[in-house]
Amino acid sequence: MTSCSNSSPLRLGIAGLGTVGAGTIRLLRMNADLLSARAGRKLEVVAVSARDRTRDRGIDVSTLRWHENPLDLVSDPDVDVVVELIGGSEGPARALVEKALSAGKPVVTANKALLAVHGSALAKLSADNHAPLLFEAAVAGGIPAIKTVREGLAADKLLHVGGILNGTCNYILTVMRETGKDFDLVLKDAQDLGYAEADPSTDIDGIDAAHKLTILAGLAFGRPVAFDSVQVEGIRQIGAIDFAFARTLGYRIKLLGLARLTDAGLQARVAPCLLPHNAPIAQVDGVFNAVVAEGEFVGRIMLEGRGAGAGPTACAVTADLVDIARGHTIPVWGVQASAEPALRACPAGTGAGAFYLRLMVEDRPGVIADITAVLRDCGVSLRSMLQHPAENETTPYVPLVLVTHQTSEAAMQDAITKIDALSVVTDSPVMIRIETA
Numbered sequence: 001m002t003s004c005s006n007s008s009p010l011r012l013g014i015a016g017l018g019t020v021g022a023g024t025i026r027l028l029r030m031n032a033d034l035l036s037a038r039a040g041r042k043l044e045v046v047a048v049s050a051r052d053r054t055r056d057r058g059i060d061v062s063t064l065r066w067h068e069n070p071l072d073l074v075s076d077p078d079v080d081v082v083v084e085l086i087g088g089s090e091g092p093a094r095a096l097v098e099k100a101l102s103a104g105k106p107v108v109t110a111n112k113a114l115l116a117v118h119g120s121a122l123a124k125l126s127a128d129n130h131a132p133l134l135f136e137a138a139v140a141g142g143i144p145a146i147k148t149v150r151e152g153l154a155a156d157k158l159l160h161v162g163g164i165l166n167g168t169c170n171y172i173l174t175v176m177r178e179t180g181k182d183f184d185l186v187l188k189d190a191q192d193l194g195y196a197e198a199d200p201s202t203d204i205d206g207i208d209a210a211h212k213l214t215i216l217a218g219l220a221f222g223r224p225v226a227f228d229s230v231q232v233e234g235i236r237q238i239g240a241i242d243f244a245f246a247r248t249l250g251y252r253i254k255l256l257g258l259a260r261l262t263d264a265g266l267q268a269r270v271a272p273c274l275l276p277h278n279a280p281i282a283q284v285d286g287v288f289n290a291v292v293a294e295g296e297f298v299g300r301i302m303l304e305g306r307g308a309g310a311g312p313t314a315c316a317v318t319a320d321l322v323d324i325a326r327g328h329t330i331p332v333w334g335v336q337a338s339a340e341p342a343l344r345a346c347p348a349g350t351g352a353g354a355f356y357l358r359l360m361v362e363d364r365p366g367v368i369a370d371i372t373a374v375l376r377d378c379g380v381s382l383r384s385m386l387q388h389p390a391e392n393e394t395t396p397y398v399p400l401v402l403v404t405h406q407t408s409e410a411a412m413q414d415a416i417t418k419i420d421a422l423s424v425v426t427d428s429p430v431m432i433r434i435e436t437a
């Protein structure tokens with residue numbers, strides 16, 4: 001390793017001193033020597049901004065210049081690079097990134113919501129002002145997902161990209177499978193352990209994973225993807241009973257984000273999926289994330305690691321800073337900015353697949369005939385059917401699971417609407433896609 005102690009330091013202004021901001025300052029301090037050697041110059045935090053100056057973050061920030069308003073980091077002449085670690089697609093985070101790029105200052109951010117919703121406009125600002133915008137921490141935290149897709153796979157035409165992109169959901173689904181507990185109980189445990197937020201909807205309704213998928217798809221296909229066109233389903237509807245059936249059928253349940261470029265256009269969806277229990281991605285458990293991609297030449301790849309937490313996320317933020325210090329930066333989507341509008345994913349109902357459908361039905365003669373008549377009329381072919389016996393004679397309803405052959409999504413949606421309307425079916429049907437991984 002060579003050290004370039006004569007080069008001037010790269011001076012950083014950090015906005016947001018929460019989990020990621022404080023973690024980044026700690027990492028920059030603990031690894032200062034190796035970072036100088038790798039980057040060829042010192043990485044030096046000179047200024048910070050956060051909401052509460054007095055809060056104990058376990059790091060000393062008293063020697064750093066404090067800006068009450070994060071936007072002042074841009075006009076601070078001692079700040080070479082703005083590091084945005086506030087979060088949120090609007091408000092101060094967006095204003096700060098826009099102001100910094102407009103002023104020609106490089107930006108590093110961990111903000112997936114901002115990139116997913118405004119990535120197209122920010123990429124243009126970055127290109128117009130020759131101001132690099134780096135965001136490795138925004139997708140799958142410490143897993144080098146962005147670098148892998150945008151640089152490592154730059155030679156190949158990618159067919160699909162995605163993975164397990166939300167650690168909170170993966171934790172909840174893993175504990176449900178291992179303990180047989182229901183969703184609400186496991187969510188409460190996850191909140192008590194600090195994995196899930198007090199308002200966990202961004203995670204458990206699939207929105208956080210959809211932000212990350214939107215970014216990954218943009219990198220994989222070289223063009224921004226419209227976030228509002230991505231189909232999103234969360235995990236609230238999955239019950240303990242689905243894990244019992246999945247086990248019997250040889251599957252595991254994972255929340256997957258997958259984007260595929262097909263002849264019909266871009267398919268991009270976050271949804272719970274059944275995966276063969278021995279598939280590599282089905283083995284990724286707990287808070288871990290996995291990023292998968294498939295290219296024409298490279299075949300399939302999978303990376304597994306920690307998608308959140310101070311250490312892994314700080315690692316990704318700091319790797320971007322090393323790239324800036326080295327002068328190694330590339331356009332946001334890996335291609336020179338073009339005037340093409342964002343790519344929109346195909347609407348729901350345009351794809352095909354095999355499906356698991358779990359119903360709660362009355363336990364009496366003719367019920368199966370009613371349901372299979374709907375499937376026949378909708379042109380949906382069954383591969384298998386499972387019914388668990390009622391727990392006792394006083395239980396009027398029993399769970400029934402139908403597994404289909406490959407069928408069009410539109411036919412499946414039609415069948416579900418009609419099955420839901422049958423008087424013998426109680427509760428809304430739960431449909432889970434079957435992926436081969």
Ligand SMILES: NC(=O)c1ccc[n+]([C@@H]2O[C@H](COP(=O)([O-])OP(=O)(O)OC[C@H]3O[C@@H](n4cnc5c(N)ncnc54)[C@H](O)[C@@H]3O)[C@@H](O)[C@H]2O)c1
Nearest residue numbers: 016017018019020050051085086087092110111308309313
């Ligand atoms: N926590 C993780 O593991 C993780 C992983 C990957 C990406 N991210 C992303 O990193 C970013 C930061 O996440 P976090 O978990 O550190 O959040 P956090 O809530 O712990 O910290 C946010 C920080 O921003 C500051 N802040 C809020 N409003 C501000 C304002 N108006 N002016 C200045 N400072 C303000 C707060 O004071 C706090 O210091 C988010 O975009 C998040 O999505 C987080």
Ligand SMILES: N[C@@H](CCO)C(=O)O
Nearest residue numbers: 165166167168307308
């Ligand atoms: N809330 C996210 C971590 C930040 O990306 C998750 O549970 O994976």
Ligand code: NA
Nearest residue numbers: 136139141143
């Ligand atoms: Na990453």
